Amino acid sequence: MSTSLPSVTTRTEPRSAPDGMGNGLFATSDIKVGEDVVHAAVPFVAVLDSPRLEDTCSGCFGKKQMEGGADLKACTGCRVVKYCDRPCQSKDWKFAHSMECPIFQKLKPMVLPNNARALLRMVLRTGRGKYSPRELEIFNGLETHMSQIQEIQAQFDRVNLTAKAVKEYSQSDMTHDDIAAYAARLDLNSFNLTTALYDRIGLYLHPYASLINHSCDYNATVGFDGEEIFVKAIRPIKKNEQIFVSYIDTTTPNEVRRKELIERYFFDCQCPKCAKGKDTPEDRFSKPVEDTSVLEEAERQALELMQSASASDAKPDETIACLESALHALHKSSVWPLTRQPYASIRDQLIVSLLAGDKFHKAFIQAAIRYLRVDPELYSPAHPIRHIHAWILAKLAIYISQGGEPSPRDPIQLQDFGINFHYILWYILADLASRQPESCTVPSFKKLVGANFAQVHNEFKSHGIDPSTQKAVVSAEWRKLERLVQYALDRE
Ligand SMILES: [Zn+2]
Ligand SMILES: [Zn+2]
Numbered sequence: 072m073s074t075s076l077p078s079v080t081t082r083t084e085p086r087s088a089p090d091g092m093g094n095g096l097f098a099t100s101d102i103k104v105g106e107d108v109v110h111a112a113v114p115f116v117a118v119l120d121s122p123r124l125e126d127t128c129s130g131c132f133g134k135k136q137m138e139g140g141a142d143l144k145a146c147t148g149c150r151v152v153k154y155c156d157r158p159c160q161s162k163d164w165k166f167a168h169s170m171e172c173p174i175f176q177k178l179k180p181m182v183l184p185n186n187a188r189a190l191l192r193m194v195l196r197t198g199r200g201k202y203s204p205r206e207l208e209i210f211n212g213l214e215t216h217m218s219q220i221q222e223i224q225a226q227f228d229r230v231n232l233t234a235k236a237v238k239e240y241s242q243s244d245m246t247h248d249d250i251a252a253y254a255a256r257l258d259l260n261s262f263n264l265t266t267a268l269y270d271r272i273g274l275y276l277h278p279y280a281s282l283i284n285h286s287c288d289y290n291a292t293v294g295f296d297g298e299e300i301f302v303k304a305i306r307p308i309k310k311n312e313q314i315f316v317s318y319i320d321t322t323t324p325n326e327v328r329r330k331e332l333i334e335r336y337f338f339d340c341q342c343p344k345c346a347k348g349k350d351t352p353e354d355r356f357s358k359p360v361e362d363t364s365v366l367e368e369a370e371r372q373a374l375e376l377m378q379s380a381s382a383s384d385a386k387p388d389e390t391i392a393c394l395e396s397a398l399h400a401l402h403k404s405s406v407w408p409l410t411r412q413p414y415a416s417i418r419d420q421l422i423v424s425l426l427a428g429d430k431f432h433k434a435f436i437q438a439a440i441r442y443l444r445v446d447p448e449l450y451s452p453a454h455p456i457r458h459i460h461a462w463i464l465a466k467l468a469i470y471i472s473q474g475g476e477p478s479p480r481d482p483i484q485l486q487d488f489g490i491n492f493h494y495i496l497w498y499i500l501a502d503l504a505s506r507q508p509e510s511c512t513v514p515s516f517k518k519l520v521g522a523n524f525a526q527v528h529n530e531f532k533s534h535g536i537d538p539s540t541q542k543a544v545v546s547a548e549w550r551k552l553e554r555l556v557q558y559a560l561d562r563e
């Protein structure tokens with residue numbers, strides 16, 4: 072169906088939504104799991120977070136780098152943004168950089184924060200008539216929640232200050248109030264721009280995708296492939312059903328979700344999951360607890376340790392030690408499920424820290440726990456996060472199967488478990504590859520998985536082995552992995 076929007080393909084249309092949700096998108100046909108609900112090839116605006124300007128291409132947002140691109144070269148005019156090559160540079164030049172480059176030069180050595188850079192781009196593009204009338208109409212119809220923002224002094228000041236600066240830099244003839252409304256709409260309607268591997272790199276806005284309402288019980292997920300946004304069905308969606316994505320991390324307990332949605336998006340969630348209150352897996356403990364003070368104390372300790380772990384002056388080894396202690400604090404309460412937050416997110420942070428510190432053996436154990444015990448509870452089989460986590464485990468299995476050295480000081484030595492990591496790797500990739508048609512991951516990720524699986528499978532074949540015909544061998548290796556995971560969890 073055409074939305075009369077350039078570069079958007081979709082099987083939805085905007086309609087007014089029930090329960091005071093304003094407008095929403097509704098399916099115009101049945102949509103199967105993994106299929107595109109909305110795809111927009113060109114953003115309304117997308118910018119990198121300031122630290123990412125150094126290491127990510129502002130033209131393709133890291134897409135070519137993931138395929139093994141060359142070194143980035145800075146724009147010779149402003150030296151603020153960097154690109155893979157000529158095509159990436161000239162694409163961004165035409166989109167907005169020709170207008171912003173002279174402004175960036177004047178502001179040096181100051182570099183504007185991401186939201187100001189995004190606002191500047193939108194104002195400059197509006198002034199040059201680069202948006203279609205329909206695009207602007209939908210954008211201008213998006214919520215600003217200005218009246219609520221006015222009551223929060225800090226946020227109101229920030230919106231006005233950014234608008235004032237952008238009006239001055241751009242020399243735009245838009246009014247201050249119109250620019251401030253742009254800023255408020257950006258705050259409220261932007262998505263986290265991520266890589267195909269779901270690492271956050273910046274801010275993204277497309278007015279059509281922003282029409283999608285929130286539910287903690289969502290039926291679609293959002294992913295990015297370079298500057299393209301993909302909204303995909305994570306459940307079968309019937310014709311005329313409303314599309315929902317989640318604006319927040321919905322693995323957290325009811326009260327945490329409610330607070331975040333009210334504070335950040337100004338609404339009280341009425342979704343089916345929130346209607347159940349505390350009677351959902353996100354809120355439950357392993358068994359009923361009489362004395363909740365033990366749990367409160369465990370959570371307090373864990374949160375305090377998480378904070379020390381993220382302190383700016385914490386050394387990598389200290390960060391890891393704090394996160395391991397935080398896991399231990401929840402583990403010893405003996406009723407805290409691995410999937411109840413903040414347990415799962417502490418483990419996620421620990422894996423990131425272990426990878427950053429080149430502690431690949433320890434990272435493998437944690438990633439295996441997440442793969443086997445956490446993700447199957449938290450995410451449905453088509454969920455992109457589950458696929459990305461499996462991919463990280465596969466990458467670690469590649470490292471270990473190629474003889475990556477263990478650290479003699481690790482409390483758990485992988486080699487004690489006699490695992491053949493080649494078979495583990497083959498199984499994870501084979502499973503990922505077989506789930507591709509129904510997965511909500513983006514095309515670049517699917518390509519990566521397909522290529523790696525083919526390579527691993529061919530290596531086996533060159534030795535005259537086909538693991539797909541060796542079910543017993545593969546399951547025996549898998550049982551060893553299960554033993555390793557249980558052993559590690561008992562000692563958490
Ligand atoms: Zn590029
Ligand atoms: Zn420049």
Ligand SMILES: [Zn+2]
Nearest residue numbers: 287340342345
């Ligand atoms: Zn909800």
